[in-house]
Amino acid sequence: MLLHSKHLLGLDGIPQKDILTILDTAKSFREVLDRPIKRLPTLQGKTVVNLFYEPSTRTRISFELAEKRLSADIVSFSTAASSVKKGETLIDTVKNIEAMKIDMVVVRHSSPGAPHLLARVLNSHVINAGDGGHEHPTQALLDMFTIRQKLGSLQGKTVALVGDISHSRVAMSNIYGLTKVGARVLVCGPSTLIPREIEKLGIEVYYNIDEIIPQVDVLNILRLQLERQREALFPSLREYHNYFGITRERLESATKPILIMHPGPMNRGIEISSDVADSEHSVILEQVTNGVAIRMAVLYLLAGGRSETH
Amino acid sequence: MKLTKNVIISRRGYQPLSSPILLKGGIVIDPLLKLNEQKDVVIENGYISQLGQVDSKNFKGEVVDCRKKIISPGWLDMHVHLREPGYEGKETIATGSLAAANGGFTGVCCMPNTLPPIDTQEIIQYIKDRSKGSLVNVHPVAAITKKREGKELAEILELIEQGAVAVSDDGSPVMSAEIMRRALEYSKMVDVPVIGHEEDINMTTGGDMNEGFVSTCQGLNGMPPVAEEIMIARDIMLAEYTGGRFHVAHISTAKSVELVRQAKSKGIKVTCEVTPHHFTLTDEAVRTFDTNTKMNPPLRTESDRLALCEGLKDGTIDAIASDHAPHSFEEKEAEYIYAPFGVIGLETSMGLALTQLYHHKFLTLEQLIYKYAVRPYQILNLNCPEIKMGTMANLTIFSPEESWQVNPSKFLSKSSNTPFVKWKLKGKPFAVINNNQIFFSVL
Numbered sequence: 119m120l121l122h123s124k125h126l127l128g129l130d131g132i133p134q135k136d137i138l139t140i141l142d143t144a145k146s147f148r149e150v151l152d153r154p155i156k157r158l159p160t161l162q163g164k165t166v167v168n169l170f171y172e173p174s175t176r177t178r179i180s181f182e183l184a185e186k187r188l189s190a191d192i193v194s195f196s197t198a199a200s201s202v203k204k205g206e207t208l209i210d211t212v213k214n215i216e217a218m219k220i221d222m223v224v225v226r227h228s229s230p231g232a233p234h235l236l237a238r239v240l241n242s243h244v245i246n247a248g249d250g251g252h253e254h255p256t257q258a259l260l261d262m263f264t265i266r267q268k269l270g271s272l273q274g275k276t277v278a279l280v281g282d283i284s285h286s287r288v289a290m291s292n293i294y295g296l297t298k299v300g301a302r303v304l305v306c307g308p309s310t311l312i313p314r315e316i317e318k319l320g321i322e323v324y325y326n327i328d329e330i331i332p333q334v335d336v337l338n339i340l341r342l343q344l345e346r347q348r349e350a351l352f353p354s355l356r357e358y359h360n361y362f363g364i365t366r367e368r369l370e371s372a373t374k375p376i377l378i379m380h381p382g383p384m385n386r387g388i389e390i391s392s393d394v395a396d397s398e399h400s401v402i403l404e405q406v407t408n409g410v411a412i413r414m415a416v417l418y419l420l421a422g423g424r425s426e427t428h
Numbered sequence: 429m430k431l432t433k434n435v436i437i438s439r440r441g442y443q444p445l446s447s448p449i450l451l452k453g454g455i456v457i458d459p460l461l462k463l464n465e466q467k468d469v470v471i472e473n474g475y476i477s478q479l480g481q482v483d484s485k486n487f488k489g490e491v492v493d494c495r496k497k498i499i500s501p502g503w504l505d506m507h508v509h510l511r512e513p514g515y516e517g518k519e520t521i522a523t524g525s526l527a528a529a530n531g532g533f534t535g536v537c538c539m540p541n542t543l544p545p546i547d548t549q550e551i552i553q554y555i556k557d558r559s560k561g562s563l564v565n566v567h568p569v570a571a572i573t574k575k576r577e578g579k580e581l582a583e584i585l586e587l588i589e590q591g592a593v594a595v596s597d598d599g600s601p602v603m604s605a606e607i608m609r610r611a612l613e614y615s616k617m618v619d620v621p622v623i624g625h626e627e628d629i630n631m632t633t634g635g636d637m638n639e640g641f642v643s644t645c646q647g648l649n650g651m652p653p654v655a656e657e658i659m660i661a662r663d664i665m666l667a668e669y670t671g672g673r674f675h676v677a678h679i680s681t682a683k684s685v686e687l688v689r690q691a692k693s694k695g696i697k698v699t700c701e702v703t704p705h706h707f708t709l710t711d712e713a714v715r716t717f718d719t720n721t722k723m724n725p726p727l728r729t730e731s732d733r734l735a736l737c738e739g740l741k742d743g744t745i746d747a748i749a750s751d752h753a754p755h756s757f758e759e760k761e762a763e764y765i766y767a768p769f770g771v772i773g774l775e776t777s778m779g780l781a782l783t784q785l786y787h788h789k790f791l792t793l794e795q796l797i798y799k800y801a802v803r804p805y806q807i808l809n810l811n812c813p814e815i816k817m818g819t820m821a822n823l824t825i826f827s828p829e830e831s832w833q834v835n836p837s838k839f840l841s842k843s844s845n846t847p848f849v850k851w852k853l854k855g856k857p858f859a860v861i862n863n864n865q866i867f868f869s870v871l
Binding site for chain 1: 639643649650717
């Protein structure tokens with residue numbers, strides 16, 4: 119096996135070596151994406167099922183394209199409702215699908231641990247495409263890939279995750295991944311959106327954006343979940359934007375160029391202003407391109423790898 | 429008739445004591461009577477007829493070898509969900525009682541969150557009818573409020589007269605301080621405790637586990653410890669103000685224990701119980717996403733767990749109760765956020781208590797028996813079973829040194845939602861005797 123585990127459930131608990139293997143492998147797939155013919159025979163004859171129990175546009179399309187580029191047979195299944203509400207358990211649903219002879223399952227679900235549950239009952243490889251507020255490992259890997267691509271390395275770089283950290287699967291996977299490869303990680307946001315004791319993960323907590331801007335190489339700006347206002351976690355979008363929104367004006371205190379990242383979808387004018395999102399330092403669309411390469415790498419490595427790719 | 433320890437027979441039920449039996453060679457511990465010595469016990473027609481040294485050669489009847497075993501007054505688990513009426517797929521009064529006997533209990537209190545809830549005389553009568561003739565005494569706990577909605581007091585006087593031993597809206601808190609005040613005041617007339625499920629649901633709704641470092645790592649919504657503590661603080665103040673009796677169900681945090689400790693030192697009428705899973709496990713167990721680590725109150729941190737053990741040791745925590753909460757396999761085999769709260773506990777309670785508290789030297793055997801076989805009866809104003817001549821034999825017999833492995837296929841509960849599968853425990857139930865019947869544990 120090329121990775122130590124049969125599944126990719128999260129970046130917590132996977133060795134640094136595996137993270138680097140995925141990033142290195144993705145580099146060659148990234149080159150393939152610039153070729154006129156983007157298809158490789160790597161996963162020919164393999165069947166991948168994309169199970170999306172939560173709405174998703176870019177992650178689902180990114181996985182589907184990655185699978186198609188590797189010549190896998192694919193089936194996608196999206197539903198907003200949980201299987202519980204339909205009267206069938208998640209396990210029964212996936213066991214039925216597995217009985218049709220498949221090789222890999224990509225799962226997005228609103229419950230933390232849903233991919234772990236599937237990994238326990240299935241023989242197929244399971245890839246976590248986001249489980250509630252827990253982890254979104256391929257997103258963090260593509261973020262790390264993009265930073266490495268732009269800044270040369272991850273070690274010693276300072277990366278700030280800004281905004282709604284509480285129950286952000288993107289933030290959690292980034293924290294687990296970045297701290298493993300020696301980056302310095304800061305989180306910054308309103309205190310009500312920063313989960314308790316998060317500093318125990320070896321990161322620093324800030325509440326003032328202007329304090330972190332002079333120190334960072336990368337700002338990874340997270341999507342504000344608008345329903346959080348109803349939960350009384352912050353008073354208004356206006357105040358949020360005024361104190362935590364990333365604007366060109368605010369970036370003037372930077373001492374060096376800062377890489378601007380966002381996992382999408384963006385709330386323009388709230389957590390990020392349009393002039394920042396569209397600026398020359400923004401790599402938001404390149405993140406999306408790199409996402410396909412990362413997912414190709416993960417699929418390839420979990421399937422066991424085969425020599426014809428290289 | 430030959431008394432046998434046999435899984436098949438045990439599943440069928442309790443064995444009547446049709447001839448005299450001699451419990452030979454056991455140590456009798458009765459904390460109330462200050463008894464802790466080797467004594468043989470003879471039981472005839474359900475009553476203790478001899479206590480002392482009895483020669484088994486000339487004994488006309490059945491002899492049960494009790495060497496290396498402790499003979500204690502019968503244990504009472506004061507917090508059990510029997511699920512009947514309404515949720516018989518999870519448990520019934522019959523299967524829950526068998527599970528109790530298998531776990532070493534001769535009595536249980538059944539909580540009122542059934543369907544319909546235990547808020548009328550008819551349901552109390554139904555439970556009494558359904559448990560008639562059982563070895564295990566079933567004591568209903570009635571609802572505090574009609575339909576357990578927290579809005580209007582249930583007919584508490586009548587419910588108590590009918591046989592309820594306490595009132596509780598367990599499963600839900602009484603969110604209104606006004607209703608809780610009146611419940612404490614009203615129940616004072618019949619001197620029964622108001623058992624509080626202490627949780628400010630404004631702070632916990634949508635939560636799946638303890639709020640802290642582990643919930644942050646797991647991305648699960650947290651239920652902060654302070655949501656329990658502020659309700660306990662409130663209800664202690666209401667108990668002080670009204671003079672009513674307040675009993676904290678399933679206490680789970682260090683600060684909660686401290687609040688009860690202070691209230692007791694001021695003479696306020698407050699008592700509390702703890703579950704074996706709270707004094708054994710911590711929220712670290714949730715890292716596996718095993719839904720059998722999901723219960724309410726949630727598993728807390730190691731410092732909370734140690735405070736619970738200390739609270740048991742210094743007497744702040746009066747009783748050990750399992751909060752036995754059966755759920756079907758398919759309900760628990762779900763995504764973490766969709767799985768219901770609760771684990772079963774009747775059949776692992778004794779093993780966990782002996783392992784965690786006795787063998788880890790937090791409690792002596794006398795103290796441990798006190799938490800199971802004395803305090804629960806006192807809190808509920810029930811007569812404590814005693815081991816003396818002429819009294820009805822209500823006994824729990826166990827082997828404190830015997831090691832065993834938890835195997836849910838030996839459980840007699842209808843459900844098997846336990847986080848302790850394959851755990852190695854030291855201390856095991858052997859048999860229970862009550863109401864002129866005997867049951868040998870098949871664990």
